[in-house]
Amino acid sequence: MKSIYRILVIISLVIMVSIPKISGADGIVRYLLWVLLIITLSSGWNIIGGYAGQFSLGHSVFYGIGAYIFVLFFHSFKIHWALSFFIAGVFSVITSIIVGVPTLRLRGGYFAVGTLTLSEVMRVWANNAPEVFKGGVTGVAVTLPEGWSPIYSYYLMLSLTVVSVAISYFVKNSTLGLKLRAIKDDEDAAEGLGINVLRCKVAALMLSSLIVSLAGAAQITFTAYVSPDSVFGVKRSLEMVLACLLGGLGTLYGPIIGGALFEILARILWGFPHLHLLIYGGIIATLIVFEPRGVIGIADRIRHILKSRLFLR
């Protein structure tokens, strides 16, 4: 089974790498950029939301900080894009510690509401403080380097996706991953067994925010635009959660499957411009109640049913 997964991963990587060579800079590449973005975001969110069970609804904070810091250094200070990228990541990890130490003491719904509030505070602040957040309400159009092509963005996004899935893989199979799963099931019992619960949760949030903020910076290279509502809005936070739930909360491949499904869903929902948030919310609620492990959970159920049928015969 393991080796089948490995072959599938290699094949899909080869396909992903060669797509721009075949299709050129337009069409499918532009579409896949968004797919890669949502996969990266939801596998980043999955580390704190899925593995550790800390349901953050405010990850747009890290996404927005990544985006704004990148714009500040790259666009305003004219620093090389790779370095700006790096600075954005560092800055977001520091923010995650400042944010995480108080909010991660909250449990369950309180943590979700706390992080949601935080992202709204950031959005309102960004809208009203053009001296800090360049452009204020209207946002900023970013000038990309001479000759920058969406293909560069594509490879940037693809490597970021690979890195974030790799980080997820290593976390899942590490002692940190095991401790996080224990914390998800019972915080008190985990603490009583010698786990420093707060430290583990903060570590998970740091990794999670690093991935999400780098994605926030990388998307600037193909949207060439940043505004408070586009990066700090609740919509972004919800999208990560939804993609993760669609694929499978707390699983390695869930965010990949979920991200791909989400982009398809998003295209369909373009037809209902004022209803889409309502529909997202409905889907999130339904999945949490009936199958938090999404597509992977449903596939598991079907496999179990088939197995027991075959066994009975």
Add this chain to the structure above:
Amino acid sequence: MLEGANISKFFGGLAALKNVSFSLNMGEIVGLIGPNGAGKTTLFNVITGFTPPSSGIVRFKGRKISGLKPHKICKLGIARTYQIVKPFSNLTVLENVVVGMVSGRRKLSLSKARSEALEILKLVGLENKESIQAKNLTLMDKKMLEFARALATEPEVLLLDEVCAGLNPAEIHRAVQLIKNLQKQGLTIFWIEHIMRAIMAVADRIIVLHHGEKIAEGTPREIANDSKVIDAYLGEKYLLG
């Protein structure tokens, strides 16, 4: 080894513990009994750091531990089980024990922890259930898993909160045997229990709590004949077999 001096705990105006003092000697089994609401579990929560005492002090090997966080106290060598079992339900039996090994006092690597966890599972009789999710275990097995998980942290003192409640006579026998074996291996045990047959048979000493106060302390025989304990808890003269 483990001692508490004048421990009080107030929840609002309610005194859950009033000036309770106790001390455990190395290698001893000490029973803690009393009616429901007497403050037994609160005392355990105070010792393990889950609820800090309102006043009083807990010392472990001469060092003050009251005020430390639960994970620190665990790392010093005090582990516990819970009255209402708290297994990590979505983890397998083996993973439950491995968690204790990688985060307790020793911080083993994952692969080393796995092989040692199997040894502990054998000790509590769960060796064939290692890959079952903990939520699918029977109550008896869940209680044994709590044991195994606590042992995985390599404690010197083990606090047991009603391990026999809800078990049938054969299972109680198994649990009591296990506790005796642990004592032989040098563990100090502090044990809350309502099943008198079980605790009277193995405890070296028994402490009785009532309305948050210690009303008696002594050997099982002394406790069974203590008029205050009979009034408050045992109900009629408890006959030792």
